[in-house]
Amino acid sequence: MHGLINRAIECFVRDAYGDDRWAEVTRAAHLGFDGFEAMLRYDPSLTWRVLDAITDTLGKPRDDVLEDIGTYLVSHPNTEALRRLLRFGGVDFVDFLHSLDELPERARLAVDDLDLPRLELRDHAGNQFSLTVHGSYPGFGHVLVGVLRAMADDYGALVILDHRGSSGGTEEISVALVETAYAEGRSFHLGARAG
Amino acid sequence: MEIQALIPVLNALCPMHLVLSATGHVAHAGETLRKLRPADQLVNARFLELFEVQRPRGLSSMQDLRRASGARLHLQFRDAPRTGFKGILVPWQDGAVVNLSFGISILDAVRDYALTSADFAATDMTVEMLYLVEAKSAAMEASRKLNQRLQVAKIAAEEQAFTDTLTGLKNRRALDHVLDRLGDSGAPFALMHLDLDYFKSVNDTLGHAAGDHVLQQVARILVDETREQDTIARVGGDEFVLVLHGLTDPARLDRIARRIIERLQTPIPFEGDTCRIAGSIGTTHSDLYRHPDVAAMMADADVALYASKREGRARHTVFDPEKGTEIAIPTVGQS
Numbered sequence: 001m002h003g004l005i006n007r008a009i010e011c012f013v014r015d016a017y018g019d020d021r022w023a024e025v026t027r028a029a030h031l032g033f034d035g036f037e038a039m040l041r042y043d044p045s046l047t048w049r050v051l052d053a054i055t056d057t058l059g060k061p062r063d064d065v066l067e068d069i070g071t072y073l074v075s076h077p078n079t080e081a082l083r084r085l086l087r088f089g090g091v092d093f094v095d096f097l098h099s100l101d102e103l104p105e106r107a108r109l110a111v112d113d114l115d116l117p118r119l120e121l122r123d124h125a126g127n128q129f130s131l132t133v134h135g136s137y138p139g140f141g142h143v144l145v146g147v148l149r150a151m152a153d154d155y156g157a158l159v160i161l162d163h164r165g166s167s168g169g170t171e172e173i174s175v176a177l178v179e180t181a182y183a184e185g186r187s188f189h190l191g192a193r194a195g
Numbered sequence: 196m197e198i199q200a201l202i203p204v205l206n207a208l209c210p211m212h213l214v215l216s217a218t219g220h221v222a223h224a225g226e227t228l229r230k231l232r233p234a235d236q237l238v239n240a241r242f243l244e245l246f247e248v249q250r251p252r253g254l255s256s257m258q259d260l261r262r263a264s265g266a267r268l269h270l271q272f273r274d275a276p277r278t279g280f281k282g283i284l285v286p287w288q289d290g291a292v293v294n295l296s297f298g299i300s301i302l303d304a305v306r307d308y309a310l311t312s313a314d315f316a317a318t319d320m321t322v323e324m325l326y327l328v329e330a331k332s333a334a335m336e337a338s339r340k341l342n343q344r345l346q347v348a349k350i351a352a353e354e355q356a357f358t359d360t361l362t363g364l365k366n367r368r369a370l371d372h373v374l375d376r377l378g379d380s381g382a383p384f385a386l387m388h389l390d391l392d393y394f395k396s397v398n399d400t401l402g403h404a405a406g407d408h409v410l411q412q413v414a415r416i417l418v419d420e421t422r423e424q425d426t427i428a429r430v431g432g433d434e435f436v437l438v439l440h441g442l443t444d445p446a447r448l449d450r451i452a453r454r455i456i457e458r459l460q461t462p463i464p465f466e467g468d469t470c471r472i473a474g475s476i477g478t479t480h481s482d483l484y485r486h487p488d489v490a491a492m493m494a495d496a497d498v499a500l501y502a503s504k505r506e507g508r509a510r511h512t513v514f515d516p517e518k519g520t521e522i523a524i525p526t527v528g529q530s
Contacts, residue, residue: 004337037341037344038337038340038341039334039337039338039341040341081329081333082333084329085326085329085330085333088312088322088323088325088326088329090312091311091312091313106326106330109326109327109330110327110330110331110333110334111330111334188311189305189306189309189311190305190310190311190312190322190325191302191304191305191306191307191309191310192306
């Protein structure tokens with residue numbers, strides 16, 4: 001598993017629950033080290049051990065934890081760089097939804113050995129969308145629901161999101177756009193680099 | 196066909212275009228350009244008064260500009276902020292159409308003018324480029340942090356290491372640990388302090404690679420001539436300390452030292468050259484003291500070593516506490 005993904009999970013626990021809680025997780029997962037390096041690769045089983053340890057430690061269902069991670073990735077000040085990279089995807093939320101098809105390519109442009117699941121957006125009538133998540137990270141759909149929820153907020157759009165479950169190695173998310181410009185949203189200037 | 200008919204097309208495809216009249220004045224400016232300068236500053240201004248054309252050089256009239264048709268123009272605003280552009284000019288009837296792009300000045304431009312994705316044509320790769328710049332900076336920053344942490348870890352590991360990386364012998368840190376333990380245990384032992392002679396001239400005349408090779412050969416000799424339980428440490432550039440455990444017999448110590456000195460005098464070939472060095476040794480051992488003190492013994496081994504050097508190098512001296520000074524036992528290599 002790419003260190004960026006493990007590191008994101010670690011930062012989520014540290015920023016949302018504190019360093020002590022993270023230390024607890026590393027012990028419960030028998031990690032044997034303090035934390036992950038974003039630019040190294042790790043055995044995939046480590047990621048699952050850490051996620052199990054987090055759900056145990058926090059006493060929360062795994063799906064909820066994954067969704068919280070997704071929300072954290074977009075909305076926390078420490079992950080502002082990632083929010084900006086996602087905002088480059090589109091000028092409004094619908095535009096952003098359409099950019100998800102090229103998310104793996106965008107990720108590879110930034111970090112060439114980062115493999116993200118392939119996403120497929122279908123545009124139904126009446127501002128209804130469905131997003132299919134293909135690939136090898138079961139549960140990634142829940143992370144994505146958190147990301148979408150936070151991004152809708154970021155664009156000021158009002159949406160209803162639903163994880164429709166998984167079958168045959170794919171996950172399905174439904175997105176109902178209630179209003180594109182529901183709230184002000186957060187500003188995004190091309191020239192304002194994340195610090 | 197009138198230029199007016201073309202303007203909606205130009206607006207959609209090239210938001211940074213300018214339509215020039217026959218006199219070289221701006222007749223119309225695209226939407227993004229109007230974000231850079233107010234429309235009334237652009238329209239009806241003379242193109243060459245708005246922009247300084249840096250390449251091709253010497254364009255000073257509309258005729259010159261029309262002759263530069265198809266060439267890649269490098270230009271910048273004459274007033275601040277002096278944003279740079281790339282451009283291309285196509286003559287149109289008796290005037291011209293110029294299309295501009297930011298080129299490499301884009302990073303400053305998006306900041307100076309608060310540009311958004313909507314300011315670029317749908318086919319323009321600029322926003323993707325900005326994404327890439329930011330993504331790569333973020334990735335680079337992550338790598339930089341990793342390198343920094345690895346560097347810190349490396350320094351820490353080196354500080355904790357007990358091995359001299361060049362020779363594979365113990366280092367001074369390791370020696371200090373061994374001596375601390377010996378001082379506490381009260382077990383008999385001997386200390387030999389070896390200093391290479393003429394090593395600096397090998398380094399100076401044949402280079403550091405030759406010097407490194409010599410040190411590795413010396414290390415091999417020292418390992419060969421001692422027992423496995425003995426401790427051999429490189430404690431300086433060309434200084435070594437040998438701790439011989441359980442050995443205090445002066446005759447045996449002298450034999451060991453002589454063999455080492457003899458072998459050090461054998462020329463060492465290195466890449467077609469021959470390195471010649473020698474070694475001087477000063478020795479002390481725990482039987483010479485009522486209460487052996489490691490620090491004092493190191494100092495005494497030093498005194499004996501300098502006696503060997505004074506006596507003409509390639510010698511072995513055992514410290515003599517009775518005299519409070521040292522006796523030199525001349526050995527091999529007397530010249």
